[in-house]
Amino acid sequence: MGTVHARSLDPLPMSGPDFGVHGDDAELVEVEPETKQEVLENKDVVVQRVHIDGLGRTKDDLLGYEIAEVFTATNLIDVMKKSHEAREKLLRLGIFRQVEVVIDTSDGEDALSNGVDVTFEVAELRRLTGSYNTMVGNNEGSMVLGLKLPNMLGRAEKLTFQFSYGTKETSYGLSFFKPQPGHFDRNLSINMYKVSGQFPWSSLRETDRGVSTEINFPIWKTNHTLKWEGVWRELGCLARTASFAVREESGHSLKSSISHAMVIDTRNSAILPRRGALLKINQELAGYTGGDASFLKEDFEIQLNKRLFWDSVLSTSLWGGLLVPIGDQPSCIADRFYLGGPTSVRGFSMYSIGPQSEGLYPMFNILLGDYLGGEAYWAGGMHLYTPLPFRPGRGGFGDLFRTHFFLNAGNLCNLNYGEGPRAHLQKLAECIRWSYGAGIVLRLGNIARLELNYCIPMGVQSGDRICDGVQFGAGIRFL
Amino acid sequence: MSLAAEAFVSQIADDQILLSDHASSLAVQAYLRMCNLPVQVACRANAEYMSPSGKVPFIHVGNQVVSELGPIVQFIKAKGHSLSDGLGEVQKAEMKAYMELVNNMLLTAEVYEDVSQCCQALSQRLGTQPYFFNKQPTELDALVFGHLFTILTTQLTSDELGEKVKNYSNLLSFCRRIEQNYFEDHDKDSITSSTSRLSKGSSLM
Numbered sequence: 001m002g003t004v005h006a007r008s009l010d011p012l013p014m015s016g017p018d019f020g021v022h023g024d025d026a027e028l029v030e031v032e033p034e035t036k037q038e039v040l041e042n043k044d045v046v047v048q049r050v051h052i053d054g055l056g057r058t059k060d061d062l063l064g065y066e067i068a069e070v071f072t073a074t075n076l077i078d079v080m081k082k083s084h085e086a087r088e089k090l091l092r093l094g095i096f097r098q099v100e101v102v103i104d105t106s107d108g109e110d111a112l113s114n115g116v117d118v119t120f121e122v123a124e125l126r127r128l129t130g131s132y133n134t135m136v137g138n139n140e141g142s143m144v145l146g147l148k149l150p151n152m153l154g155r156a157e158k159l160t161f162q163f164s165y166g167t168k169e170t171s172y173g174l175s176f177f178k179p180q181p182g183h184f185d186r187n188l189s190i191n192m193y194k195v196s197g198q199f200p201w202s203s204l205r206e207t208d209r210g211v212s213t214e215i216n217f218p219i220w221k222t223n224h225t226l227k228w229e230g231v232w233r234e235l236g237c238l239a240r241t242a243s244f245a246v247r248e249e250s251g252h253s254l255k256s257s258i259s260h261a262m263v264i265d266t267r268n269s270a271i272l273p274r275r276g277a278l279l280k281i282n283q284e285l286a287g288y289t290g291g292d293a294s295f296l297k298e299d300f301e302i303q304l305n306k307r308l309f310w311d312s313v314l315s316t317s318l319w320g321g322l323l324v325p326i327g328d329q330p331s332c333i334a335d336r337f338y339l340g341g342p343t344s345v346r347g348f349s350m351y352s353i354g355p356q357s358e359g360l361y362p363m364f365n366i367l368l369g370d371y372l373g374g375e376a377y378w379a380g381g382m383h384l385y386t387p388l389p390f391r392p393g394r395g396g397f398g399d400l401f402r403t404h405f406f407l408n409a410g411n412l413c414n415l416n417y418g419e420g421p422r423a424h425l426q427k428l429a430e431c432i433r434w435s436y437g438a439g440i441v442l443r444l445g446n447i448a449r450l451e452l453n454y455c456i457p458m459g460v461q462s463g464d465r466i467c468d469g470v471q472f473g474a475g476i477r478f479l
Numbered sequence: 480m481s482l483a484a485e486a487f488v489s490q491i492a493d494d495q496i497l498l499s500d501h502a503s504s505l506a507v508q509a510y511l512r513m514c515n516l517p518v519q520v521a522c523r524a525n526a527e528y529m530s531p532s533g534k535v536p537f538i539h540v541g542n543q544v545v546s547e548l549g550p551i552v553q554f555i556k557a558k559g560h561s562l563s564d565g566l567g568e569v570q571k572a573e574m575k576a577y578m579e580l581v582n583n584m585l586l587t588a589e590v591y592e593d594v595s596q597c598c599q600a601l602s603q604r605l606g607t608q609p610y611f612f613n614k615q616p617t618e619l620d621a622l623v624f625g626h627l628f629t630i631l632t633t634q635l636t637s638d639e640l641g642e643k644v645k646n647y648s649n650l651l652s653f654c655r656r657i658e659q660n661y662f663e664d665h666d667k668d669s670i671t672s673s674t675s676r677l678s679k680g681s682s683l684m
Contacts, residue, residue, distance in 0.1 A: 240531060244539060251525025358542075 045079060047071050048106045048115040054122040058095060059154040065182030066090050070118055079103060083118050090120065092184055094158060095151035097123045125150045135164075142166030155181055169196035169207075186217045201351045201465075203242035203370045204249075206334055207234040225261040228289065230254070233334060243357035243370045249333045255293040257286035267305060271443050272385065272402060274313050278303040286335075287326055294326040295335060312386040317479055319410075320378040324417065336373030339412040340433075340464070342473025345379055346408050347435030347457030352465035354412035369463070378428055379410030381479040385441070402441045406453070408479055409434035433459045450474045485519050485539045498629060502585070504536040506548050506625025511538075512661040513616045514560045552618050563617045570612060574619045577604065577611070581619075585626040594630070595643050602647040609656060616657070624657045 050067050066089040073079040083101045090099045099122050106115030131146040142164050149159040158177040164170065173193035180186040191214075196207045210231035217224055233253050237246060260283055267276030280301040287294025299321030306314050325331045340348035354377075357369035385402045392398045411432050415424050439453030451473045457466045504520075511518040518538075523529065530537040530546045537546030538554075545554045555561070563571060577600075584597035601623060610616045611623070627650060630640050645651060 236528065237531075244542070244544065247529050247544065248523075248525075251528035 043076055043114065044074060045076050045114045045116050046112055047073050047079060047118060048110070048112060049117045051117065051119040052122060053119055054124065056124050057127075057154045058124060058151060062093075062155045062181045063090065066093070067120065076116075079116060079118065087120065089184070090122065093156045093179070095125060095156050097125050140166050140168045156184075168198060171195045185223070187215070189214050189216075198238055199351070200238060201349070201371045202333065202373070203238045203246050204333060205236045205238045208232070221264060223263045223265070225263075227259045227261075228257070229259070230256045230291070235334060245357035245372060246333065246370050253293060253332065254291040255286055256289040256291035257284050257293070258289060259284035267303070269446065271446060271449050272313075272441065273305045273315070274307050275305050277305065293332055293335060294329060295331060296324045296326060297335065298322045299337075308384075310386070312384060315383045315385065316381065318378070318380045319479060321376065322415075323375040325375075331375055333372055336375060337377045337412060338371065338373045339377050339379060339410050342451060342453070342471050343475040343478045345410045345433055345435060345479065346406065346437065346453055346471060346473070347455030347466060347468055348433065349465035349467045353410070353433055354464075355414055356463050374412040374414050376415045376424070376428060377410065377412040379408070379479050381409075382407045388440075400443045402443075403438065404441055405438045407434070407436045409459075410479075431459070431461050433457070433461065433464065448474065448476050449478065451478070485521055498633060500535050501633065502626040502629040503534075503548060504625070505628060506622045507536050507538070507551055509624050509657060509661060510548065510552065510562070510618055510621035511555075513562055513621060514555060516555070516560065548618070548622060562615065565615065566612060566617070574612070574617060577601070577619050578622055581622050581626055585630070591639060591643060594640055598644055598647050598650060602650050605649050605653060607649065610653075620657065624654055628654050628658070
């Protein structure tokens with residue numbers, strides 16, 4: 001939180017638990033006994049000067065916006081509150097290691113009797129920070145090297161480089177981020193990347209080399225992102241036994257697309273929220289700025305959370321998406337939607353629901369075919385999260401865990417776009433896959449979670465691969 | 480046993496195919512027709528990426544994918560069709576030797592001396608017979624046809640290569656014979672129509 005030091009003429013200690021002020025830390029200045037005691041909360045003050053100490057490469061004009069509000073404070077509590085908010089804004093820029101606030105009475109010739117000076121003592125981040133991790137995944141190990149240059153040119157620009165060298169694939173990415181001075185929520189990112197992935201459920205290997213630029217800006221309560229992306233996609237078969245449908249998609253192609261996303265997020269946390277809602281709508285149009293792929297893709301995500309009795313939370317979510325190819329070409333396997341798995345409809349194997357190619361020996365149903373994805377899908381989930389039974393480790397480690405009871409459902413198919421919306425809805429409503437079960441969720445920081453569930457899949461269609469019984473999942477986005 | 484094969488060649492536009500790819504593709508088509516097997520030709524821009532070995536042409540039969548003439552001959556043989564069964568061991572070895580010669584010397588078709596010497600050897604071996612091993616065509620005939628026909632009918636910057644082949648009249652009539660017997664009766668995939676797309680000249684005459 002940081003500490004706020006306030007020196008006063010009075011021996012009265014400061015109070016205000018919200019701002020992290022410790023009564024013990026207030027320094028007492030020796031005063032003449034005849035100074036009368038004032039109740040500082042009601043004392044009117046004027047903020048005369050605001051200093052920022054400790055700047056190195058940061059440009060002065062950047063910070064003026066963040067601290068401007070402090071000048072509008074009219075009494076001492078207000079000064080402390082606005083200083084705290086300014087401190088949060090300075091930390092949000094991502095250029096300081098720490099920020100401390102010092103409020104003092106004004107000194108000097110033009111000091112008013114009720115004037116205060118506010119000083120922010122900052123420590124800038126180093127010019128270059130690095131990280132090195134090793135990761136172990138599905139039959140693959142990799143070394144990940146990260147380099148970050150925060151505040152590169154003095155106005156909170158950030159350059160990040162990440163390199164991952166694995167036993168199977170190698171990826172790297174370079175990213176430049178620049179916020180608008182004074183409006184941190186409006187920012188620009190430019191990325192270059194090469195990412196490789198292997199998808200055994202489709203017997204597919206994909207390597208993407210791409211460039212993208214995006215701008216983010218808030219409008220009222222919503223956050224918008226506009227992005228252009230150009231990708232050189234290389235698809236290949238993962239095994240000699242890949243089906244012909246996947247083999248036909250092998251080769252190189254270019255995708256150039258513009259996309260728009262809108263997010264409204266009122267949740268208190270992205271992982272295991274207790275209240276609030278999320279609405280995310282994303283559309284992508286490919287082909288009008290060049291490239292081989294030509295389609296319009298829409299997808300949305302809704303999540304609602306409500307706190308119930310006894311510290312439990314009811315959470316419902318709904319996902320859906322539609323891919324409409326434009327022109328004669330059919331959709332590409334890399335653009336379609338996939339369904340199933342520990343982060344999607346639980347109880348089914350990873351992305352193993354829906355349209356698939358013919359297996360090698362169809363008459364014996366041996367060696368199911370490759371999953372080709374679908375052009376339309378929906379998925380819904382309902383969860384009841386409760387603290388662990390008997391609350392072990394309460395107040396500490398135990399708070400990271402939750403038990404949950406869930407119900408998931410969804411469908412993935414290809415639509416015949418010639419028919420009307422009624423036929424589409426009908427198709428999405430038949431052959432619904434669903435599952436229910438219970439499990440334990442572990443929160444990892446503020447970004448990811450682990451789940452260990454016992455699942456019972458239902459509505460299984462022929463060709464789906466299920467994972468009934470115990471299923472483990474790790475990820476950042478769960479149904 | 481009937482095999483309906485689909486032969487995939489790499490072809491982006493009518494005139495964008497490599498010389499060697501076209502020769503290999505023609506050889507495979509000739510071989511399949513000689514075996515009396517129905518074959519359809521499909522042109523895809525990503526054919527070489529679809530191929531398991533990275534080379535065109537490849538055939539897609541049922542669930543299986545086989546690429547290049549050698550493995551295709553083996554595959555067809557395993558299914559019960561073969562053109563060289565009637566040959567003795569010595570003749571089979573000879574056939575393999577000539578196929579190697581054609582592959583090494585005609586595949587690139589850049590060095591005119593090589594082409595000339597290769598044609599001379601082939602012409603001598605062919606003599607006055609209709610096919611290399613007298614009455615019945617073998618995979619060697621298919622391979623030679625593929626390469627020579629490509630050289631003769633594709634317009635290159637100079638006609639020198641074509642002229643060299645034309646010096647050997649028995650090779651010319653050999654190509655014509657195969658074209659007539661195995662390609663001219665199918666309208667859709669006919670050599671004459673496909674070569675008239677590829678080059679401005681139509682058949683050999």
